[in-house]
Amino acid sequence: MKAAALFSIPNDIRVTDIDRPQIGDSDFLIKVRACALCATDVKVALRGRHFLIDLHGLPFVLGHEIAGEVAEVGRDVKGVSEGDRVAVSPYVPCGNCYACRIGNYRFCEKAPFSWITPGGFTEYIKVPGENAASRVAKMPLDLSFEEAALTEPVACCFNGIAKSRIRMGEDVTILGAGPIGLMLLQLAKVAGAGRVIMIDMDKKRIRYAKEFGADEVIDAGTEDPGECIRELTQGRGSDVVIEAIGSTKTYQQALQLVRGGGTVTFFGGCPGGSTIEIGTDLLHYMELTLVGAQSFGPDVFHKSLKLISTGRIDAKRLITHRYYSLDKVKEAIDISINKEGLKKVVII
Template structure:
């Protein structure tokens, strides 16, 4: 079978790899769609994975073979599949922090979603796959995992109806969060970004205000919009360390900052007095947990989260390097990129500029 295999930054090869062999309690899946996630891009560009790795974890496809001990699934079933499984019994799992479980990152599908076929191990069959109803497309199914990640974040901040929210970053995750904030009855949704195309899309997905932080002072704009109060929730969905002090500065008393993107680790200064005087909070959210997948599927099925409207580009497996360059371009007209293993090379959908 074919796969897009990572070897180094700028070196992803479309090549023949071995078809995975399944065990009696496993599934062989033909990948129909795999979303290109920001973490895939981060890993590929910053050399965070080993040569020979096949990335991709936002997966939907059709079962072609089931092991003899698999119950409830059969060849021909269309399913979504996520990549990590907690143990459900360790210290972190007992506290509901499933993504911190030591087993979580050690589990994965084989070889990865940017391949024609994958092996779904027994733990995943038990906990991180689900059937797609007829009205849900393969591309919608591939969005189950990122929507579940966003639900995990909203759970961490205990989002309440009537809350005002600032979402910093209008990429694929930010646009999901806009739709969820609207669904959860936010009173005001402000979105900031540097990209005019993404800001326009943010308004289309339900944001009330879109602030270009390259041309406007974000803190001034937010305080004017909120009549000096600040927002109840700030969600940082862009991996820029300097956004954290800004987030604290525009936070209302009793408010919460959700860090939803990986920072570089550079130290930044924030006003420590606000934690006691104003009871503000900073929380982080990494990945998802299996309990959010059914809800994510329902949100996609009912188009509360409109996956099809988010998808701006589709590429074949062989075009993964082009897809990464397209998605990573700072001024590109891109929201969500899908990799379609069955799509022929050269039939990319979505405009790719010369700079991408």
């Protein structure tokens, strides 16, 4: 079968022939129908940092935002049948280890061993069947594969919003109006935000923020975000601030925009080893809650597909680029480096 694989760093992606995965009694096979490109894929293509590359080396098939059809089911797998149209979680927590028992899925000891093989930019993937029913979400008939492929990033954002503990009517400020920022925007509204304020300095992204219904948009290229937020909140600061860029500069800035007693959620991933300085006054006297958010649990994955299929999250509008060949993965990454468009989906 064909696969778009990363052969060397940076971004040397070529279509190659690989063996179709063989499934055992406790696995199942998915025929990939759509795989969306994630900012993480772009980072991995440029820097080569991924635990699966450390484990197996290159070439490596990227892609983990997947929807497809169940093509073959091992004898012992329960909860999925051939022909099911599903969104696929790339990994799934075991449900049994200490971390899982307390709902701390990010730290499941076994989740790394439950990854799909290979990545999604190919024709078929093998899914280990442990917890099969919890790792795929069945799609309603009227939902397209390309929309369902966004279940994984929406689930990550869902977790970020849930951890931000927005109370109805509160101000939520989001730094970064890329695809993730725009998903967070829509989810913040679902969660009851009274007003969503978006900050970016890219003109195209500022336009997207308005199109997707931000109540206020701040152009950090020409305006001082701190001043604008103080003005909008009578000097208090925003109830919740979510960083969705992944730079130390905006990590630091997020801390300046929140009100006393408010919550800052660090959603964007900075390059490994990055550090920021935080005044202790801010932590102690300002009683801030600082939250990190990165992964999601199985319940969130299923609810995220529901939010997409009911239109609470407009997945269709987030997809700006559709490619109908695996040859185009490299091109999709190239234009993402230039921050062009929003979600890119390869439809197979």
